[in-house]
Amino acid sequence: MRETSGTVRRAFFLGLRDSLGLPAIGIVAALSGYGVMARDAGLDLTMAMLSVATIWTMPSLMAYAELLASGTAAWAFFIALLVISIRNLPMAVSAIPVIRARPGFRWHQIMLAQLLSPTAWVQITTVGRTLDPSDRMPYYLGFALTLLAGGLFGTWISHTWASGLHPALGPALLLFTPLFVVLTMATSPKRSSLLALVTGCILVPPLMLYDPEFGLIVGGITAGTIGFVLSGRERRGPERKK
Amino acid sequence: MNLLETPWGLLAIAFGCAFFWRAAGAVLSGRIEVDTPLFDWCICVTQAIVGGLMVRAIFWPSSQLATVPLTDRAASVAIALAVFLACGKRIFPGVVTGSLILAASVVWRSL
Numbered sequence: 001m002r003e004t005s006g007t008v009r010r011a012f013f014l015g016l017r018d019s020l021g022l023p024a025i026g027i028v029a030a031l032s033g034y035g036v037m038a039r040d041a042g043l044d045l046t047m048a049m050l051s052v053a054t055i056w057t058m059p060s061l062m063a064y065a066e067l068l069a070s071g072t073a074a075w076a077f078f079i080a081l082l083v084i085s086i087r088n089l090p091m092a093v094s095a096i097p098v099i100r101a102r103p104g105f106r107w108h109q110i111m112l113a114q115l116l117s118p119t120a121w122v123q124i125t126t127v128g129r130t131l132d133p134s135d136r137m138p139y140y141l142g143f144a145l146t147l148l149a150g151g152l153f154g155t156w157i158s159h160t161w162a163s164g165l166h167p168a169l170g171p172a173l174l175l176f177t178p179l180f181v182v183l184t185m186a187t188s189p190k191r192s193s194l195l196a197l198v199t200g201c202i203l204v205p206p207l208m209l210y211d212p213e214f215g216l217i218v219g220g221i222t223a224g225t226i227g228f229v230l231s232g233r234e235r236r237g238p239e240r241k242k
Numbered sequence: 243m244n245l246l247e248t249p250w251g252l253l254a255i256a257f258g259c260a261f262f263w264r265a266a267g268a269v270l271s272g273r274i275e276v277d278t279p280l281f282d283w284c285i286c287v288t289q290a291i292v293g294g295l296m297v298r299a300i301f302w303p304s305s306q307l308a309t310v311p312l313t314d315r316a317a318s319v320a321i322a323l324a325v326f327l328a329c330g331k332r333i334f335p336g337v338v339t340g341s342l343i344l345a346a347s348v349v350w351r352s353l
Contacts, residue, residue: 040305090276092267168348196286204294224287
């Protein structure tokens with residue numbers, strides 16, 4: 001078990017220190033791309049910063065900016081974001097029992113869940129488990145708040161300086177973030193998720209050219225179901241052979 | 243214009259969707275099983291929608307990325323994917339290489 005001497009402040013700064021480095025660099029870089037994308041989509045700095053602080057997961061943020069730029073109808077936007085955000089549920093369900101010092105629900109746990117990002121989730125469900133239970137919440141807050149600050153900083157700096165960027169840097173940042181999101185999703189250990197990702201990458205864009213709203217929803221459900229069904233068949237295959 | 247279709251309205255929808263599932267997760271933590279086929283299917287649909295949107299953002303962009311020729315974008319993505327796989331699915335080598343290749347192509351074409 002990692003030594004934090006049981007003090008809240010020490011655990012908080014341990015979390016802060018652990019997030020500085022690759023996690024914070026990754027978030028600043030990814031959100032720098034989002035800042036340029038949000039600016040191109042017509043969001044002012046306040047809206048861009050507020051969207052980061054409130055939505056706070058890259059897939060949902062990127063979907064927000066992309067759908068805003070493409071002028072998707074509100075009903076399709078709602079269904080897409082509701083489905084995309086469902087990733088937050090298993091993340092919160094598995095992380096909150098690790099973070100909280102005592103069993104049972106408390107209202108402040110909703111605020112803890114609001115700070116969850118995939119990076120913070122990995123950290124608290126791996127490194128967090130090595131800490132004393134009373135140190136986990138301050139550790140998590142130190143880690144997650146630093147990431148949020150890094151994300152806001154990346155968004156601010158790229159949104160503010162987008163027009164003054166070198167002509168090659170803007171497009172590079174606009175490629176960086178979608179690539180980051182796709183490759184992050186491609187690290188999923190589940191074959192069903194990988195198949196759905198590939199099928200969605202092939203099926204959704206052309207269907208959205210035909211009809212933006214139905215292409216997004218019908219294409220997403222169809223591609224996701226294809227990935228799910230194909231991997232299910234594969235899972236059952238070896239069992240039949242036994 | 244419908245209030246919900248303004249950037250503020252859409253932000254409210256996006257925040258509401260994200261917050262709803264986070265709050266539900268906090269309330270239900272320890273009480274529900276998330277490793278079920280239904281959740282697997284939901285994650286699959288998420289992967290498909292987000293993957294499709296990201297491909298659209300790269301190959302059918304409404305941003306200044308559209309000023310970069312399609313061949314350059316496709317080559318950058320292909321190289322990023324190759325580096326990602328060659329490095330054992332490490333995200334940063336792939337993403338950084340792809341972005342640098344794209345930046346280099348922009349500089350090269352402007353010479």
